Amino acid sequence: MRHRKRNAKLGRKGEHRNAMLANLVCSLIVHRRVTTTLAKAKAARPLAEKMVTLAKKGTLHHRRLAAARLHQEDAVRILFHEIAPLHQNRPGGYTRIVKLGQRRGDAAPMAILEWVEEYEGGAAQPKEKPAESAKPAPAPAEEKPEGEAPAEAAEKAEPAKEEAEAAAAAETNEKAGESQTDAGSGGPSGTGEESKAKE
Numbered sequence: 001m002r003h004r005k006r007n008a009k010l011g012r013k014g015e016h017r018n019a020m021l022a023n024l025v026c027s028l029i030v031h032r033r034v035t036t037t038l039a040k041a042k043a044a045r046p047l048a049e050k051m052v053t054l055a056k057k058g059t060l061h062h063r064r065l066a067a068a069r070l071h072q073e074d075a076v077r078i079l080f081h082e083i084a085p086l087h088q089n090r091p092g093g094y095t096r097i098v099k100l101g102q103r104r105g106d107a108a109p110m111a112i113l114e115w116v117e118e119y120e121g122g123a124a125q126p127k128e129k130p131a132e133s134a135k136p137a138p139a140p141a142e143e144k145p146e147g148e149a150p151a152e153a154a155e156k157a158e159p160a161k162e163e164a165e166a167a168a169a170a171e172t173n174e175k176a177g178e179s180q181t182d183a184g185s186g187g188p189s190g191t192g193e194e195s196k197a198k199e
Helices: 016-029 038-059 059-069 074-085 116-134 138-185 188-199
Strands: 032-039 096-103 107-117
Touching: 016 032, 016 038, 016 059, 016 107, 016 138, 038 059, 038 074, 038 096, 038 107, 038 188, 059 074, 107 138
Parallel strands: none
Antiparallel strands: 032 107, 096 107
């Protein structure tokens, strides 16, 4: 019985499971986010958290421990030089799991596994930009009427565009009508009657 065993087997033997989780964490380190099944994301999250904890210590010993678990030197280098400094002030909880929906083929629940600091840092920068642009707050208020004016101009342009299309369609119809009457009547008298009718 496997009572009180917390790890998920994921339908794989131990070596295969460990290799898969190591590859998943390496992909998370290199690409900053990974889309996978919810069960795999939940299984990979503790390994990713432990690797960041090792990287925050930063010693050669901890670097070798991380390399022994991840098996990819590039991922270890990125982990120690880029990801660990981002999470230096965070005591834990370096990753988040965002549930997506069900996969189309087999309805497996999907999720995104991503770094917390990576995207919070990215969200903090746009917050600063509106703070800078908040000083000229009257300018956006003035731009709103200007924003409405192009909308009105677009509304005016739509009927003008429709009129132009109708005129072009009428011209093509006239040309088609003239060519049909020329062929049908065989003489100029037919075209004269057509032109009088059009006027």
